[in-house]
Every structure is written in C-alpha cells, then in structure tokens.
Amino acid sequence: xNTPSSAANCxxxxxxxxxxxxxxxxxxxxxGLHKALEPVDFLKLVxxxxxxxxxxxxxxxxxxxxxxxxxxxxxxxxxxAVRGSALMLILMLVPFTWIVFQRxxxxxxxxxxxxxxxxxxxxxxxGEVFIxxxxxxxxxxxxLSVWLLVGGERKFSVRRIWGSAGSSP
Amino acid sequence: xxxxxxxxVAFGREVxxxxxxxxxTEPTRRPAFGKVLGEALLVALVGTALAFxxxxxxxxxxxxxxxxxxxxxxxxxxNQPAALTxxxxxTNSPAGTNVSAIAPTPxxxxxxxxxxxxxxxxxxxxxxxxxxxxxKDLLVFxxxxxxxxxxxxHIPGAYQLDPYHPEKxxxxxxxxxxxxxxxxxxxxxxxxxxSELSAMLLRNVGVPNQKLFIYTGGITxxxxxxxxxxxxxxxxxxxxxxxx
Numbered sequence: 001x002n003t004p005s006s007a008a009n010c011x012x013x014x015x016x017x018x019x020x021x022x023x024x025x026x027x028x029x030x031x032g033l034h035k036a037l038e039p040v041d042f043l044k045l046v047x048x049x050x051x052x053x054x055x056x057x058x059x060x061x062x063x064x065x066x067x068x069x070x071x072x073x074x075x076x077x078x079x080x081a082v083r084g085s086a087l088m089l090i091l092m093l094v095p096f097t098w099i100v101f102q103r104x105x106x107x108x109x110x111x112x113x114x115x116x117x118x119x120x121x122x123x124x125x126x127g128e129v130f131i132x133x134x135x136x137x138x139x140x141x142x143x144l145s146v147w148l149l150v151g152g153e154r155k156f157s158v159r160r161i162w163g164s165a166g167s168s169p
Numbered sequence: 170x171x172x173x174x175x176x177x178v179a180f181g182r183e184v185x186x187x188x189x190x191x192x193x194t195e196p197t198r199r200p201a202f203g204k205v206l207g208e209a210l211l212v213a214l215v216g217t218a219l220a221f222x223x224x225x226x227x228x229x230x231x232x233x234x235x236x237x238x239x240x241x242x243x244x245x246x247x248n249q250p251a252a253l254t255x256x257x258x259x260t261n262s263p264a265g266t267n268v269s270a271i272a273p274t275p276x277x278x279x280x281x282x283x284x285x286x287x288x289x290x291x292x293x294x295x296x297x298x299x300x301x302x303x304x305k306d307l308l309v310f311x312x313x314x315x316x317x318x319x320x321x322x323h324i325p326g327a328y329q330l331d332p333y334h335p336e337k338x339x340x341x342x343x344x345x346x347x348x349x350x351x352x353x354x355x356x357x358x359x360x361x362x363x364s365e366l367s368a369m370l371l372r373n374v375g376v377p378n379q380k381l382f383i384y385t386g387g388i389t390x391x392x393x394x395x396x397x398x399x400x401x402x403x404x405x406x407x408x409x410x411x412x413x
Contacts, residue, residue: 039224040315064220065220083208084210085212088216
C-alpha cells in the first residue's frame with residue numbers, strides 16, 4: 001500500500017528524472033550541433049588526440065559523432081528510447097573522459113603545471129576549458145545518464161503525449 | 170521482432186512475456202537488461218545511419234575519402250631538394266631575402282623539420298611584408314585559416330588557401346605559387362598546423378620547397394605586434410602600408 005510519504009518520494013523522483021532527461025538531452029543537442037556545424041574544427045581536435053592513423057576512420061568519427069550526439073539528445077528530449085540512449089551516452093562518455101584525462105596528464109607533464117591548471121579544447125563542444133571542470137562536468141553527465149538508465153522516466157515523452165491525444169474522446 | 174515489439178522497444182513500452190504493457194503500469198517496472206541492450210543497439214544503428222546521412226547532406230559536411238592531413242607529405246618532403254629548417258642568413262636565403270635567425274615557436278619546429286619546411290618569425294615576416302616584390306605578387310602571404318577567420322582579420326593582401334577546402338582556392342594559389350619567389354604561409358600560430366598543410370598542398374602541386382616559408386607565430390603573433398591587419402575580402406598589397 002502506498003503511504004503519502006512514499007507517494008511524495010515517488011513524485012520527487014519523477015521530477016528529478018524528468019529534469020535530468022531534459023537537461024541531458026538539451027546539452028547533447030547543443031554540444032552535438034555546435035560540433036556538427038563546424039566539422040573541420042572538430043576533425044582537427046580529434047586529429048590532435050592521435051588515436052587513429054587511418055584517415056577514413058578519422059573522417060568517419062568526426063563526421064558522424066556530432067550528429068549522433070544530437071540524435072541521442074533529441075531522443076532524450078522526446079522521451080524516446082530513453083534507457084537505450086542513456087546507455088549509448090555512457091558508452092561514449094566513459095572512453096571520452098578517459099582520453100581527455102590522459103591528454104591532460106600528458107599536458108601537465110609537458111608544461112610542469114598543476115593538474116587543474118591544465119586548459120585545452122577537448123573537442124567536447126565548449127571550447128577551451130580547465131580540465132578539472134571538464135572532468136567534473138563529464139562525471140555529472142555520467143551520473144545523470146546512469147540515473148536515466150536505471151530510472152527511465154518518460155513523463156512528457158512523445159509517446160505519452162501522442163498516446164493521451166489518441167485516447168482522448 | 171514483431172512490429173508491436175519493435176515500437177515497444179523504440180518508444181519505451183515494456184514487453185513482458187510477449188505482452189505489451191499499458192503506459193499506466195510502466196514507471197513501476199523495469200525492463201530486462203537484454204531489452205535495454207536491444208534498445209541501445211537500435212539507437213546506435215539508426216543514429217549512425219542518420220549521422221552519416223546528415224553529414225552527407227550538410228553543406229559543411231566532411232568528405233570521408235579526403236585525407237585532410239596529408240599523411241604522405243613526409244615522404245614527399247624527403248624527395249624535395251635540400252630543405253632548410255630555419256633560414257640563417259641572406260646567402261642561404263633561396264630568394265635572396267635578408268632573413269636573420271630567430272628561433273620560431275618551439276612547438277612547431279620539430280614538425281616543420283619533419284616535413285622539410287622553413288620557418289620565419291615576426292621580424293622576418295614583417296620584413297617580407299615591406300619587401301617591394303609584394304606589389305608584383307613575387308612575394309605573397311597565404312592565409313591558411315577558415316574563410317570566417319580570414320574575414321575577421323588577415324595580413325593585408327594575403328591570399329587564401331584553407332587546406333580543408335582546397336577546391337575553392339588551390340587553383341589560384343597554385344598559379345600564384347609558381348610565379349612567386351617567396352610564399353609565406355601562416356595560420357593562427359601556436360599549435361596550429363594548417364599553414365603546414367597548406368604549404369604541403371602547394372608543394373604537392375609543384376611549388377618548389379625553397380619558396381615556402383611558414384610564419385610560425387601566425388596571425389596571433391602578427392596582431393599582438395600591432396602589425397597592420399585587413400578585414401573582409403583581400404584589398405591591398407602595398408609595401409608602403411603604415412608601420413606599427
């Protein structure tokens with residue numbers, strides 16, 4: 001049986017999840033489009049990581065990734081395939097964060113400066129940022145993605161809105 | 170997968186024992202991990218297909234088959250005649266220019282050496298800028314940045330050669346490069362390698378290595394020295410422009 005307090009908790013959880021979904025979706029749409037509209041700039045940044053030697057692969061990553069991020073963001077905003085999108089974001093965020101962390105370490109070693117003083121454009125869509133801030137930001141995004149993966153709230157989703165419109169007399 | 174189940178996965182309806190649940194029961198149940206994986210796979214497949222389609226349709230999209238970074242340039246550089254890394258005096262200067270030895274930005278030097286290119290610093294670049302040969306296009310500055318950056322401010326009289334859009338500029342740059350005695354290529358400066366890419370593009374179309382110089386400080390260095398700048402399209406190339 002539901003007590004009033006558990007119902008209130010449930011409601012609060014729903015609101016947090018909804019906000020997480022909308023915030024994450026909007027952020028990924030913004031960052032994705034920012035890169036997608038200037039693909040050459042993003043290509044140069046990806047190239048700086050020196051991860052792939054094959055130019056076909058490098059071009060494919062730089063061409064597809066921004067649009068893919070935008071797509072995932074739109075899915076989250078629309079409440080479509082929320083858990084699947086959240087899982088995809090986790091699968092992208094974990095390696096990105098690790099690569100950015102590794103690059104920051106190498107810059108710190110080269111420049112002999114404190115770790116948090118390291119600043120560069122990681123290709124994440126926000127321009128030059130201090131590394132500690134970037135890592136915190138990525139960890140927050142990861143936490144939100146995990147929350148959505150586990151919770152997967154779909155209030156105000158496209159399906160709900162369509163569904164209720166279709167069922168109304 | 171039946172159509173009902175497909176939409177159930179894509180739109181978040183949970184499927185249990187082959188039955189599609191109504192939305193009212195949804196928040197209290199969580200789908201099996203396999204279902205989430207299936208949903209993620211669907212997102213990955215559809216997302217990737219749409220991403221490549223969007224890139225293909227976008228006017229700014231990347232050409233997947235184009236090597237934007239000229240990885241074969243190093244091999245070409247070794248076939249070029251005696252490339253200098255930094256011009257040391259007027260007798261070594263291929264075009265008879267009076268160039269002194271001042272160390273360029275350390276970040277760029279190893280890369281330039283590796284690619285067999287020569288470098289100039291701000292003093293040398295400014296001297297080139299006042300060289301009378303510039304009026305006859307025998308000495309040209311080439312801006313390797315994007316169109317947008319060029320419009321915001323460039324070295325007066327500089328020509329454009331964005332290495333990521335060679336189709337727009339290469340023909341003109343090639344003609345200029347073949348006629349000119351000295352070509353100074355620059356980009357933003359610092360870590361920017363676009364000037365090297367443009368220089369290598371010119372070299373690939375037959376411009377001799379000896380004519381090519383990289384202004385390692387780039388526009389950042391030029392502007393910080395308060396040297397003259399021109400905005401918008403290319404207008405002037407006068408050596409008598411005001412000194413800073």
